[in-house]
Amino acid sequence: MPEDHDWEAYKVPPTRTPVADRTTSVPNPVTFVQTVFHYVVDAPVTFVREWIERQQAKNKLYYYHQKFRRVPDVSECLEGDYLCFFEAEAQWRRDRMVDQEIVEIVRERLHACKNREGPNQLQNCAKEAELLAQVTKAYQDRYGDLGYHGNARKCLMKQKHRMMEERKAAQ
Numbered sequence: 051m052p053e054d055h056d057w058e059a060y061k062v063p064p065t066r067t068p069v070a071d072r073t074t075s076v077p078n079p080v081t082f083v084q085t086v087f088h089y090v091v092d093a094p095v096t097f098v099r100e101w102i103e104r105q106q107a108k109n110k111l112y113y114y115h116q117k118f119r120r121v122p123d124v125s126e127c128l129e130g131d132y133l134c135f136f137e138a139e140a141q142w143r144r145d146r147m148v149d150q151e152i153v154e155i156v157r158e159r160l161h162a163c164k165n166r167e168g169p170n171q172l173q174n175c176a177k178e179a180e181l182l183a184q185v186t187k188a189y190q191d192r193y194g195d196l197g198y199h200g201n202a203r204k205c206l207m208k209q210k211h212r213m214m215e216e217r218k219a220a221q
Contacts, residue, residue: 124202142202
């Protein structure tokens with residue numbers, strides 16, 4: 051404690067714990083076991099773990115920012131190129147999931163706007179309602195009527211038939 055305290059003003063009560071006197075020259079076995087455990091088990095494991103963490107910190111991989119490269123469409127795959135078909139199918143499924151999330155986000159924005167505006171929702175949420183109509187029409191044009199077992203090939207055929215109908219209607 052610092053020397054500037056007035057010991058008479060703040061008297062410390064005497065301690066009741068007796069001072070431990072070592073009467074034997076044999077060391078405590080618990081301290082010996084703890085020391086051996088620390089140097090044999092704990093220190094190497096801690097060193098290896100810290101080394102691994104340092105290596106992982108250098109090569110940080112964020113799985114939620116994973117970017118897939120765009121692969122060729124089903125229409126661009128050669129006949130009999132099954133790997134290309136598989137990659138195009140996986141790309142189509144990712145695109146479909148992204149489009150579903152876009153529709154869901156726009157729907158949630160419209161719902162939040164309606165809750166926020168209350169009775170004035172028809173006037174103040176017109177932009178969100180129009181955007182939802184456009185997004186759902188685009189989603190329905192591309193993926194509608196494919197069903198649960200829809201795939202990239204069926205979607206491509208649907209787009210082809212729609213283009214043929216538009217050409218016939220234009221003539």
